[in-house]
Amino acid sequence: MPIKDLFQDELKVINIGLESFKKSLDHCHAPSVQVDWRPPVAADAGALQTVRDKADAIAKANAKAAAKVLSAKPVLIGLEKALDVIPGMKKNLLLHAGPPITWERMCGPMRGAVMGALIYEGLAQSPDEAIKLAASGDIGFSPCHEHSAVGPMAGVISASMPVFVLKNEEHGNLGYCTMNEGLGKVLRYGAYGPDVVKKLKWMETVLYPVLKKAVAKVGKVDLKNIIAQALHMGDEVHNRNRAATSLFYRALAPAVVRTAPDPETAATVLEFINGNDHFFLNLSMPASKVSLDAARDIPESSLLVAMARNGTDFGIQLSGTGDEWFTGPAPVPDALFFPGFTKADANPDIGDSAITETNGLGGFAIAASPAIVQFVGGSAADAVNFTRAMYEITEAENNVYQIPALNFRGSPTGIDAIKVLEKGIFPVIDTGVAHREPGIGQVGAGILSAPPEPFQKALIGLAKKLRG
């Protein structure tokens, strides 16, 4: 178009970069949109060229993957012992959070959780025995994610542990997660003392049979519905689960009362759940897991199906690259530390809980949960900005999970590894912080960005697949 014609029609301007140009346009009442541009992150040039050449195929694959995630229907269908239901589970196998890792490379809190689990299983009688056994080679270690499971923080699952059994009713796949232990000294933060093991035994012998019968009585619990409601009630179902825990409790309590062996046991179980606003985390995580597992193995898709940390490495998996993990060092969160602790005490980021962000919840839905941002010193506007930024790197807006503060816009869902690198905007993750030594527990909570390296490697991995 000749320049002279350009100004004869009404202008529609896309302003990239400096926002002050847009302000001038606003003043002239010229319609314009602002693109918050920043230089792309260093990415392998050959790989970038490959994904650009295949942009149409990738777009189609991503739309297909996102549709699978959005159509997922996660429901709780029961509780069972891990050994009885988790694919590949064995008595001498421990599942853990994040990408694969050996005992030698495990961080303090994950080692602590491994020790606690071995004592809980009766495979070791003391912390020293547990360390020897863990290092002996007689115990296998495998990521939860490779067994249709997820675990918060250290994420350790052993054979005797009861797990929630979830089904994605739309796609038929199953998922598993332990029950949340509550706060204080707990296995998932690397504590392994007698109290920790005693509580796990109580959960196995009292809590588990009661909840198992209660869920059997109600048949199933629609978790997608609870999560959708909870987003309207101040939760992002990662670091804040108060509403979701309340709604789950309301739904299940009458069945607990009817099926428990006696009223005192029922009351004790209800008190345990009432005392722990994070109880639902161990349901929002597997609900996200079964939603994303349905979107695995779609050739050419650059969407993330997992984002997880083992406290040493941060790993991601893409739909289009099968079971391959792309990893980099896990960052140490900038967090709000509990009194007496500092960043020097903090373990690098740990846990499978970033599966919630991968599913458009947690940090991606933090505009629904400004109290989390306020807790770490930010404002409600910061929370909205975090979520807004995540729309830049996601494929879709959720059809069921909505953000009230954004006028009920669907939460940003389906992280595209290519967009992450092209825009230099990294996934925002809400997280708890574990002490770097085993046996201590939680020292803080915060918000962090995923590191670049796993995405840079994933791009190369995807490009290889695309070249065939």
Next chain:
Amino acid sequence: MPIKDLFQDELKVINIGLESFKKSLDHCHAPSVQVDWRPPVAADAGALQTVRDKADAIAKANAKAAAKVLSAKPVLIGLEKALDVIPGMKKNLLLHAGPPITWERMCGPMRGAVMGALIYEGLAQSPDEAIKLAASGDIGFSPCHEHSAVGPMAGVISASMPVFVLKNEEHGNLGYCTMNEGLGKVLRYGAYGPDVVKKLKWMETVLYPVLKKAVAKVGKVDLKNIIAQALHMGDEVHNRNRAATSLFYRALAPAVVRTAPDPETAATVLEFINGNDHFFLNLSMPASKVSLDAARDIPESSLLVAMARNGTDFGIQLSGTGDEWFTGPAPVPDALFFPGFTKADANPDIGDSAITETNGLGGFAIAASPAIVQFVGGSAADAVNFTRAMYEITEAENNVYQIPALNFRGSPTGIDAIKVLEKGIFPVIDTGVAHREPGIGQVGAGILSAPPEPFQKALIGLAKKLRG
């Protein structure tokens, strides 16, 4: 200051009225604030002069009244039968919502509720008998508000009805409210059929003794804490009580299980509460009532201590004018009507529930609850604007009740009748809409503004008191 000096310093501009002037100032980077000015409502000139002459004394009185409201500590301490605890309650007396009214002037839904209550009490055997008895003069009618009580919609309380007993722990005063009946055909919306009475009997014989024992077991329930949390969870505790109901349920369920006569009864009681997200309304209302009653009778104060409707008249009471009601016709709400109903079916506004707005909740805190505005066709931004406007007519910002979307700003609390008239901004009230005929029930829900007339009369009433 000479004009030439004015422009030598940095300008700080207050722009009143047309907002476009402020936009020009923004463009020049001149700091300015916008005042959303509109012409004042017609008010008695003599009365206005009187309150302006006494502005300092009124300001002091209002600060004192607001401090009483903010320091209130409403807690649930038990449940009893109305006759046993409500001051002045009698077997042949019915309490009702809003300002005083005779049977002859009562609207349809209030008549329906009166008929239902007389049948429930066994004082009449049929609707026809009830009508005769109500008109006979043998039954007294008195506002709930004049008996330390409040009631939603028709708000009818009869002698045998169980009521929550609340205490303001800071100021020592007590308050009362029935238990919420749930949705569908219910007494408070003017239904009086056999099912309505049967449910009331179930509430008296099953629900009441169970909850009474459960509350006795836990000792007390801190309602201020639950309301504060609920505002962080999408409730404004007038038309949305889902979070507050959940939190109340969580707090009480273990005690219900321990004290109920058997597990099945406990489960039935829990299911009744779980099935009614409005259950907490009948606690947020008396919690507001005991908070405001503490601020009554402060000479010279123009703050509202009650705002209530009987379905015919809309009435307010000021702290500085004792027990006098200032009334005007109750408006018919512009509402979202349920399928099959229109505004022609709607009764004028009814209920004591506007006590929540008087306490800085409900419509005043609607920015915390955008789902309500969305329900009636508005946006989350509209919800924020409603709340923002209420700061213009209130004395204080709540120290405990916060609005997350306003970066946790305290909710606008303590309606000043003088500001309402001077600014022409009327209290925003969330409301349910009853059918204008008795026996039908709820036909919609909406948001409305309080009418001017009660405020105009209150100003005159206050001025009279001020003149002594």
